[in-house]
Amino acid sequence: QKEVEQNSGPLSVPEGAIASLNCTYSDRGSQSFFWYRQYSGKSPELIMSIYSNGDKEDGRFTAQLNKASQYVSLLIRDSQPSDSATYLCAVIGGADGLTFGKGTHLIIQP
Amino acid sequence: DVKVTQSSRYLVKRTGEKVFLECVQDMDHENMFWYRQDPGLGLRLIYFSYDVKMKEKGDIPEGYSVSREKKERFSLILESASTNQTSMYLCASSPGTGAYEQYFGPGTRLTVT
Numbered sequence: 110q111k112e113v114e115q116n117s118g119p120l121s122v123p124e125g126a127i128a129s130l131n132c133t134y135s136d137r138g139s140q141s142f143f144w145y146r147q148y149s150g151k152s153p154e155l156i157m158s159i160y161s162n163g164d165k166e167d168g169r170f171t172a173q174l175n176k177a178s179q180y181v182s183l184l185i186r187d188s189q190p191s192d193s194a195t196y197l198c199a200v201i202g203g204a205d206g207l208t209f210g211k212g213t214h215l216i217i218q219p
Numbered sequence: 220d221v222k223v224t225q226s227s228r229y230l231v232k233r234t235g236e237k238v239f240l241e242c243v244q245d246m247d248h249e250n251m252f253w254y255r256q257d258p259g260l261g262l263r264l265i266y267f268s269y270d271v272k273m274k275e276k277g278d279i280p281e282g283y284s285v286s287r288e289k290k291e292r293f294s295l296i297l298e299s300a301s302t303n304q305t306s307m308y309l310c311a312s313s314p315g316t317g318a319y320e321q322y323f324g325p326g327t328r329l330t331v332t
Binding site for chain 1 (some may be wrong): 240252259260261264267277309319320321322323324325326
């Protein structure tokens with residue numbers, strides 16, 4: 110059974126600071142990794158994907174992957190109140206869809 | 220933009236009723252998925268499909284069935300609804316071979332009384 114672990118939070122970060130969200134996964138064969146943002150009462154929205162070790166930047170978001178440590182993270186720079194949401198880490202390792210973590214609840218304090 | 224639509228945002232059904240939840244995607248995606256999401260349990264995969272008329276069980280298929288008669292449409296069926304099937308149901312699609320990112324519909328909040 111693949112597992113994806115996230116700290117449930119809440120993680121509270123001041124506006125303008127860097128928010129750091131972390132995720133570990135159990136399946137060493139996993140190849141594709143995704144970050145989703147989910148606002149309360151809404152469905153998950155894909156914000157980042159990463160497939161290779163290292164960093165991938167997209168605007169204020171940076172995804173980091175370390176396959177040796179089975180660790181993936183998401184950094185949000187210049188955090189805004191609109192970034193307050195639950196962030197889901199998802200991993201795919203085979204033919205049976207994505208395995209999601211339970212999410213980290215992020216609160217950006219104005 | 221990828222668009223995934225679901226037939227209802229909110230649904231209230233009685234115990235024992237047969238319930239149909241429909242999902243349509245307009246991007247010619249190969250793969251479609253049904254999840255349920257519950258507080259504290261996260262997203263759990265019910266069924267998925269890689270092609271028309273194909274279906275595969277996910278982690279929690281009991282009490283559910285699916286139908287995919289056309290590529291763009293994937294239906295989730297609750298044969299005899301029970302109160303423990305009260306949940307948020309999310310449909311997703313992904314492009315297919317080599318492209319695994321999934322795009323979600325808005326969700327259906329189902330209440331079974």
